[in-house]
Amino acid sequence: MSGISRRPFLASALALIGVAAVGGGAYEFGLFRKHFSKYGDLLNALDNPDNAEQVGSAVLATMPDFDAVKTAGDLRTRIGKKSLADVLIADAQANRVIEASGWVLPETLALLCALAAKS
């Protein structure tokens, strides 16, 4: 009985290890992209690089003169040691919002996404 039941168990365990390896690799790949970006210190605050790049492309379409280096410097100053959520709330409170393909976004978030799309 035990020999019959061991085979599917092993197969399942191997499958799980494989899924974990692939998923972990994707995760590491995401981190890799972030860490090797010139703006990794800023972009690490974003949840998903692919989503950020997609939004960022929409933001860049409204900013033909976007200066990534200057924007990154400004954002480092603006964010400092504060939480990103607090910075975004402060943006919206101060009416610093940017419209990207119709989406009304806090300015800091929009600029971070634009950096992600540029990096």
Next chain:
Amino acid sequence: MSAFVDARAVPAGSTIETDLAIIGGGPAGISLALALANTPIRMLLLESGGTDLDPKTQALYAGSETGVHYLPLEASRLRYLGGSSNHWGGWSRPLDPSDFEKRDWLPHSGWPFSRAELDRYLPRAQAMIEAGPMIYDRQQIWTDEDGAPIPLAPGGVYTSYFQFSKTRDSDLPTPFGHRYGGDLKRIANLQLMLHANVTGLRLAANAQSLDRLDVATLSGRKFTVKPKYTVVAVGGIENARLLLASNDVMAAGVGNGNDLVGRFFADHPIPRQTATLVKFDGKLAPYYTDQQDAANAHYRAAFSPTEAFKAQRRILGSLTTVENSVPLDELGKAALATTAAALGVDASQARAFSLGCGMEMSPDPDRRFTLSSERDALGMPRLKLHMTISDDDLARYRDTMKELGRQLLVAKTGMIHLDRKERAEWLSVMDWGNHHMGTTRMHVDPKQGVVDANSRVHGIGNLYVAGSSVFPTYGSSNPTLNLVAMTLRLAEHLKTVFP
């Protein structure tokens, strides 16, 4: 109880004398007759139609249009007892106080009186349209069971409430003709005549008073009414037509010495899918999307710009409703996920909702009715409408939605997508409220208004106009409640002019 009189049976060529002629049996005309019941004033109410829709009578409304696409003139209103209340939606809300104010940035704005003046008549008007107690934004209308409104951070948009005319035992809003027909028959000092089309307002030779009315039926009968006073209450479009077409003494039409009659026409643009609201937690109280019952009222929520926001940002009124759940495209999903995560909010249950609105137009003298060369079955000139809508009006509404989005972000409750930007996009989803306003605007200065503060036609001592055609600006609230209140105010004035 006396039956209604059929004008087709009135002897041809006869003359009927009365104290007060009320032309039109819609919400304004009927409200006026009810308000003047049991007074010494002998009233004759002349209604073009019968008690139900008749295609030949309805066809008298047909006209033509240029400019921005608008509704066919014969389809946008109803010509029988009860008028357009026979197909209204029952949406009700008082005009805002700022609607009455002179706004320096808005040309042609300013009523001759404040909202406080209308407040005297709104409760009775509310009763006449059967919309339950006047709650609106004065106190909490929603129940704990339905849940609280969407949390919004302080700012330029707030959750406002419509009430609906349907508190009696029917799903239909109050149709004034059927609802009040029995009451009208019981008014001893009222004679109500059906199938009676007024085809001319005939002035005295000095053009300072109205002498008589030409009346005709589609059966070919013609007779005359000689009133001491007359109130024209045939709707926001037809009021102008009757004045313009009565041009035998005043060449430009009655009350049109300053070329204002028919100008400043307005409706409420109702663009669909103006924006998409994403609620991070996916929860939405039911009164945002559907009428709910509470406190003997039917109500529904809408987003409205605050009075302060309108003043500071030079914004016109609007009432934005949540329509239905909609899917997000890939960019929308990315924007939602990125924003919610950055705010530290769980958006795993997020839902998106389409928004629609009714918005205010800025006054425009070139948005106007003129007489065409075509004539209807009674020989009256038909109307030609030139319709406009300004880019500024669309941009102002868009700014309001952007402000709503900002407040949602601050509150960490959701976000907004602005669905329309270019003019062509707006016009592609444009519908209209069938709220005809402005064509005989009210102003104390005859050079700026057709009627004075009492709704009397400037320069003509015994002629008045009732209905939303006298609104000099329009607000975003649906007009019926407000025009009934205005009519009740007129009734109080008329009681003072009779000895």
